[in-house]
Amino acid sequence: MLAIKTILVPTDFSETSEVALRYGKSLAQTFGAALHVIHVVQEPFAQPWAVEAYGFSLATLQAEWQRDAAARVEGLLSAEERTALGATLTTVLGHPFVEILRYAKDQSVDLIVLGTHGRGPLGHLVMGSVAERVVRKAPCPVLTVRHPQHEFVLPDPQG
Numbered sequence: 001m002l003a004i005k006t007i008l009v010p011t012d013f014s015e016t017s018e019v020a021l022r023y024g025k026s027l028a029q030t031f032g033a034a035l036h037v038i039h040v041v042q043e044p045f046a047q048p049w050a051v052e053a054y055g056f057s058l059a060t061l062q063a064e065w066q067r068d069a070a071a072r073v074e075g076l077l078s079a080e081e082r083t084a085l086g087a088t089l090t091t092v093l094g095h096p097f098v099e100i101l102r103y104a105k106d107q108s109v110d111l112i113v114l115g116t117h118g119r120g121p122l123g124h125l126v127m128g129s130v131a132e133r134v135v136r137k138a139p140c141p142v143l144t145v146r147h148p149q150h151e152f153v154l155p156d157p158q159g
Helices: 015-031 048-052 059-076 079-084 098-105 119-128 129-139
Strands: 008-012 034-041 088-093 111-114 142-145
Touching: 008 015, 008 098, 015 034, 015 111, 015 142, 034 059, 034 098, 088 098, 088 129, 098 111, 098 129, 111 129, 129 142
Parallel strands: 008 034, 008 111, 034 088, 111 142
Antiparallel strands: none
């Protein structure tokens, strides 16, 4: 039998991430595992447009992004879900795939459930793929999900 005690669901708040979260919640409930949800806020200093932001406070922007992201992460699960799933909700600053891998290792995650956007070859070439990098380097199995797709998780009638 599989021993899945900790499930990590990274989110970028997209529809695909919502699907991954549904899978993560269902799997956590099925296995009695703790659910961890993480959002990585990319540092504005690392953005290509940062050089052109002369006179604009990137530190203020970063703090605002972190506050907004933390509030959105908190809104992903109800208080009842947080309690029932032993949920940990986290927002960190950095590069998404690096921080996802760091968190998975530090928390001894048993399974990562991750949405993939399926951008196609050009989008993949230009933007890269966080999901692909996580799959290649993760310290545990990774379940990737796409939206839309055939789902085996039934929608929760309560929301």
